[in-house]
């Protein structure tokens with residue numbers, strides 16, 4: 001059977017790394033992105049520029065490919081659904097509909113009897129008055145947030161006066177978990193009960209942005225096992241095909257909570273490129289293109305550091321040793337708080 005041509009919606013660093021993994025497997029890729037400078041076009045076989053709701057442009061893209069996947073979850077559901085009528089979209093659009101909405105996502109997780117932090121939907125400012133027991137908390141937009149964008153820390157009700165909050169957007173108020181640690185699990189599901197699962201990754205955030213990811217995570221056996229069980233349960237329930245990531249909180253009493261699900265490859269999994277025989281990106285391509293599932297083998301422990309904003313300038317001029325792997329995302333513009341690259345160091 002000839003290999004399919006893969007369409008990838010989204011052309012940032014995740015799209016780039018997916019295209020690089022596809023090249024290795026001799027799978028051709030076409031990128032669709034709303035940014036004319038999308039870095040992933042440097043690594044793909046074709047590029048279509050258009051808005052995510054421009055169905056004419058989308059069709060031009062879909063005509064060139066056999067299967068469609070995506071690098072981020074905020075693509076309009078209507079767009080994914082339209083595409084899925086013509087060619088297969090994996091993971092399927094219904095997964096995105098749940099996960100791109102923080103309330104639907106948390107309801108879904110709780111219905112599986114998996115713990116999340118306490119939360120409530122907020123549609124008007126006056127509703128916050130009645131949920132004082134969720135304070136201190138974080139008020140988050142229900143859609144379109146990432147890297148801490150659209151999040152407001154609320155310790156007491158008077159904090160609300162200091163933010164300029166547009167309540168027409170729809171919010172969730174989450175109780176703040178007293179964090180001991182954050183971990184994530186990256187898992188690729190190939191089919192019913194067929195998984196490649198990476199070991200838990202320990203994550204350090206600053207200002208709600210991921211800074212470091214490390215394996216092995218320093219966690220108890222109980223958390224190690226529970227996080228894996230919950231992750232596969234979530235993937236199974238979603239009938240997911242491809243790579244997904246589950247982000248977890250561990251509180252000071254060693255309770256495990258699911259924070260959120262990313263229906264895609266994930267920043268914390270970048271270390272799998274160098275620390276495993278098969279990366280999260282390659283596994284995603286293998287699963288959505290129905291290629292062989294190769295048993296996972298860990299090659300080394302590792303630490304990944306995100307390079308944010310101006311830091312990239314220093315990293316571009318550095319020399320690296322054999323155990324260091326620098327990735328420049330080739331973004332045209334350096335912006336404050338923007339992820340510009342990462343460095344993975346293999347450690348013993």
Ligand code: ADP
Nearest residue numbers: 117138145146147148149174175176177205208
């Ligand atoms: P994003 O979509 O921006 O990744 P998250 O909900 O994962 O949003 O929040 C980003 C980070 O903010 C988390 O990784 C964590 O460090 C912190 N955070 C978010 N929600 C909570 C919470 N309820 N309790 C404690 N920390 C939180």
Ligand code: MG
Nearest residue numbers: 147247259260
């Ligand atoms: Mg997150």
